[in-house]
Structure formats: structure tokens, C-alpha cells
Amino acid sequence: MSFPPRYRAKSRVDLSGEESRAKAVAVATELFATAGFKGTSVAAVAARTGLSQSGLLHHFPSKAALLAAVLEERDREDGDFLTGTTTPPLGWAAFDSLTALVARNSTRPHLVGLFVRLAAEGTEPSHPAHAWVQQHYASMRTWLAEAVRTGQKSGEIAADAPVETLVRTTIAVIDGLQQQWLLQPEDVAMAAEFEAFTDTLRARWSTVDAG
Amino acid sequence: MSFPPRYRAKSRVDLSGEESRAKAVAVATELFATAGFKGTSVAAVAARTGLSQSGLLHHFPSKAALLAAVLEERDREDGDFLTGTTTPPLGWAAFDSLTALVARNSTRPHLVGLFVRLAAEGTEPSHPAHAWVQQHYASMRTWLAEAVRTGQKSGEIAADAPVETLVRTTIAVIDGLQQQWLLQPEDVAMAAEFEAFTDTLRARWSTVDAG
DNA sequence: GTCTATATTTCGATAGAC
DNA sequence: GTCTATCGAAATATAGAC
Structure with a gap:
């Protein structure tokens, strides 16, 4: 044997x-x-x-x-979200997608922490993550701006809505909530807070032609 | 000589x-x-x-x-803003004060950079700036929440406005705009963007008893 | 109050054995 | 593919002269 x-x-x-x-x-x-x-x-x-x-x-x-x-x-891991989709979300639906993304982030502290810290370090041009950070924001802006403009063309978003401001502010809310969430994960409900924000946007910039 | x-x-x-x-x-x-x-x-x-x-x-x-x-x-340097004032701003006026603060920050990249980087590093409990970051957010929240509640009592802000959400979102917008501004100072008008955000809040949560 | 000198770690990276 | 050994540089901090 x-x-x-x-x-x-x-x-x-x-x-x-x-x-x-x-x-x-x-x-x-x-x-x-x-x-x-x-x-x-x-x-x-x-x-x-x-x-x-x-x-x-x-x-x-x-x-x-x-x-x-x-x-x-x-x-x-989450690149499918913005670029991978063949059909980009349109109009207000884009904000629902973002809410889903925020909700998903709420279960992944590592990815949130990684982003918050690299985004902060990476504003300096000499930082090795600088190009990545720039690219991240650029693609986010492009994606969301296009979604909003599509919503305007389809009529669900007011034609006089300030697209660039909506985009920048929406991204700012996401980033700012992540910062507060990292500091107090128990006390900050990122997804709910963000959804409330999008509700405010809808209330302000939805087209009113109801029934 | x-x-x-x-x-x-x-x-x-x-x-x-x-x-x-x-x-x-x-x-x-x-x-x-x-x-x-x-x-x-x-x-x-x-x-x-x-x-x-x-x-x-x-x-x-x-x-x-x-x-x-x-x-x-x-x-x-800017502690007078929140704590030093004998009479805390009330209601929507608090948001005007914040707009002024953001406008002032737009002329002081050093202070913005300092805050963004330390806030990101300082979410970790072991970081030497951790206590300071916590304190900063706590006092900001307290100050703004009280201002909003005062506005509700005086009647200019809707009684059913979600105070904590308004506070967290407003702070998030400020922080998020600072991040984007550090990345592209030329392209981001922080004060204007923030003011547009407060306009949306007013449109949504102001009491409507005009005339 | 400021300096030179130095102690002690720790860093990022390389060389070469296995 | 992983290791030990080591390099050179840079980090925080201390000791002691002036």
C-alpha cells in the first residue's frame, strides 16, 4: 500500500x-x-x-x-452600470437607476470608501488616480446629461430645466451622502436621502401636462 | 568712514x-x-x-x-460663521448664509482643499482629524436643522418638510460641489450651483400663503 | 529659537536563490 | 511564483550645541 x-x-x-x-x-x-x-x-x-x-x-x-x-x-464590477448598458436609461428613469446604484453602494462600504478617498486624493494632477477620477466624473456627467436631454425631448422633463446644474448637483448629492455615510453608516440612509432628493427634482422640473 | x-x-x-x-x-x-x-x-x-x-x-x-x-x-478663520454669530440666521435666510459661505470658499481653494482631503481621510476613527471632522458635521447639522425648524415655526417653511433630509442633502451638495470644483475650478461655479439648489428647495418647501 | 547630527522606522523597489 | 536579503530614500522624532 x-x-x-x-x-x-x-x-x-x-x-x-x-x-x-x-x-x-x-x-x-x-x-x-x-x-x-x-x-x-x-x-x-x-x-x-x-x-x-x-x-x-x-x-x-x-x-x-x-x-x-x-x-x-x-x-x-459596476462598469456595466453606465457604459455596459446597450440602452441608456432615459429621462427620470435615469434617476431611478442612480437610486438603485446608491442602494447597492450602501451594501459595499469598501467601494464607497475607495471612491471617496481616491476622489479626494486624486484632484491633484500628480496623483496616480487623477486621470481615473477625471474620467469617472466626465462619464458620469455625460451619461446623466444625455439622459436628462432625452427626457426633455420626450417631454417628461421641462424644456427649460438647467441640465448642467441638475447633473452637477445630482452628482454632488451622491458624493456628499457617501462622505456622511462613511462617517456614520448607521445614521445615514443614503438611498432614501437620495430618492427624496430626486423627488424634489421631479416636483420642480417635471412637465405638468397631466390628464 | x-x-x-x-x-x-x-x-x-x-x-x-x-x-x-x-x-x-x-x-x-x-x-x-x-x-x-x-x-x-x-x-x-x-x-x-x-x-x-x-x-x-x-x-x-x-x-x-x-x-x-x-x-x-x-x-x-471662519468659525464666526456658525458659532460666533449671536443671532443665528433663521428659516430660508440660513440658506442665503450658506450661499455666501460657498461664494467665499470659491475664493479660498486652500481651505476647500484642506477640508475635502481631511474629511476623506478623517472618516477613519484612527485618523488624527477624525474628531474634528465629526465635530464639523455635527455642528453643521445642528445649526442648519435649528434654522429650518425655526423657519417652520415662523411659517415660511412648510411644517411637513423633512428637516433631517433637507439638512443632510444640503450639506451633501456643498461637499459634493467642492469635490467637483477642486477637480475643475474653471468649470464649476459653486455658489451659483448651490443657489440653484436652494431655489429648488424653496420652490418645493416654501409655504404658499402669498398675497 | 534654531540649528546640525543622528536614531529609528518604514517606505518603494531590486537582485538573485529556489 | 515566491522567497530572503538588501538597497537607497524618506519618514517621524530626539539629543545637544549655539
Whole structure:
């Protein structure tokens, strides 16, 4: 009788190259989300991943590359929301989609923390997340502005509604609520607060031609 | 003929103890505002102040103490706004005061940058600015909520207006606009955007007993 | 009050063995 | 693919001369 031999302790058959990388990205997301990019060390990510610092840097040649991977993953996770949809939401329905997004964010503190901290750090042009932050806001504005204009053409949103202001303010409310929610998750109902805001917008800018 | 003697190069008569300290606080404010607390080194503050690192640490025993001094100074500069006033603004007038505050902030990128970055870093309980951030939001909420309730009692704000939601959303708009403004100062008219938001609030929650 | 010098960590990144 | 070892730079903070 023989045991299935472990040919050389060396050959751990886990093929875990991919796994290690994925775990590192998850860990980095969590740490960047709480301590920010500058406040997180590569060593800390490596330790929690279960790798040495060099082991981690094998997958990501630099800290900035690690950040890039984190951002890419984040975009992939909820990127379907804005860009992936073949049919962009129209008119007021776009605000319902945003409410759904906010509700979903309420269950993912890591993603919210990541965004709030990187957005704050990333206003500086020299920050490695700067381009990403700019792109995020630009695409958000474009998407929402188009939805509003579509609503105007279809007649459900008043033609004289100030589109750019609606867009900027709506985005501001989302960001500002996230900030307050991070400070007091128990006391701030992001989705409900945001929905109340959209109700105010509808009350003000809906077309009145009822029955 | 003789030159006015410089008695010992040692005796610079500047008495600049106070001056150095004040300049250090100003420099630290500027650096914290752009790179955040974690992203700013004591050495960098010292260098721009015109002191050695040790010279700076003579005035502030630690980096956290320097931050405390910065926050104290910031509170002093615009602290009159919320707490210093003997007569707190009432009803909708409170929102006019906020518009004025936002307009004033539009001329002080340093203070806005400082706040946005510290607010983001400071959601973490372990961050040296955490208590300050909490206090800031708490006093803001208290001040605005009281103003709104006063407006309800006086009859200019609808009695069924959701006070807490109005307060949280208004603060969120201010914070969110600051974030966008830091990213694109030229493209974002914070005060105008905020005023448009307050107009929407008034349109929705003002008492209608005209004439 | 400010300096030079230094102690002590920690950082991001590289070299090379296995 | 992961490790140990190490580098050079930068961080916070302290000691002590002037």
C-alpha cells in the first residue's frame, strides 16, 4: 500500500498565480478604501495577502500598477452600470437607476470608501488616480446629461430645466451622502436621502401636462 | 568712514518666534490642502517655512500637533460663521448664509482643499482629524436643522418638510460641489450651483400663503 | 529659537536563490 | 511564483550645541 506521493514539496499544484493576484487586488482595495493610496504601504498589502513584499511586486511592478489593477477591477464590477448598458436609461428613469446604484453602494462600504478617498486624493494632477477620477466624473456627467436631454425631448422633463446644474448637483448629492455615510453608516440612509432628493427634482422640473 | 556694524551675525533681532509659528501653520495648511495629511511630510513644511525640520518641531512637538494647530486656525478663520454669530440666521435666510459661505470658499481653494482631503481621510476613527471632522458635521447639522425648524415655526417653511433630509442633502451638495470644483475650478461655479439648489428647495418647501 | 547630527522606522523597489 | 536579503530614500522624532 502506498500513499499518493507528493512529488517534491516544491510542486504545490495550486496554480495560484492567478489566485494570489486576485487576492492582492481585493486586499489592496480594502486597504486603499480605509487608509487611502498614500496611507497604504505595499508591505501591508503583501502581508494581508499572504505574500512577501517581493512576492506581491512580482504581480504588480509598482504600487501605482497595483492601484491601476484595483481601479480596473472596480470599473469592471459596476462598469456595466453606465457604459455596459446597450440602452441608456432615459429621462427620470435615469434617476431611478442612480437610486438603485446608491442602494447597492450602501451594501459595499469598501467601494464607497475607495471612491471617496481616491476622489479626494486624486484632484491633484500628480496623483496616480487623477486621470481615473477625471474620467469617472466626465462619464458620469455625460451619461446623466444625455439622459436628462432625452427626457426633455420626450417631454417628461421641462424644456427649460438647467441640465448642467441638475447633473452637477445630482452628482454632488451622491458624493456628499457617501462622505456622511462613511462617517456614520448607521445614521445615514443614503438611498432614501437620495430618492427624496430626486423627488424634489421631479416636483420642480417635471412637465405638468397631466390628464 | 564706517559701516553700521552688524553686532554678531547671531543676533537677528526679528523676535520671530511667533512669526515662524504662524508661517508654519500657513504652509502646513497649504500642503495639507493639496497632498493631504498623510501625503505631507514635516520636512516639506519645514523647508517651505524656512526652518529646519527640528526648528519646526520646536513649535509643534509632533506632526499631529501641527495638524491640530492648522485646524484650530481654520476654525478661527471662519468659525464666526456658525458659532460666533449671536443671532443665528433663521428659516430660508440660513440658506442665503450658506450661499455666501460657498461664494467665499470659491475664493479660498486652500481651505476647500484642506477640508475635502481631511474629511476623506478623517472618516477613519484612527485618523488624527477624525474628531474634528465629526465635530464639523455635527455642528453643521445642528445649526442648519435649528434654522429650518425655526423657519417652520415662523411659517415660511412648510411644517411637513423633512428637516433631517433637507439638512443632510444640503450639506451633501456643498461637499459634493467642492469635490467637483477642486477637480475643475474653471468649470464649476459653486455658489451659483448651490443657489440653484436652494431655489429648488424653496420652490418645493416654501409655504404658499402669498398675497 | 534654531540649528546640525543622528536614531529609528518604514517606505518603494531590486537582485538573485529556489 | 515566491522567497530572503538588501538597497537607497524618506519618514517621524530626539539629543545637544549655539
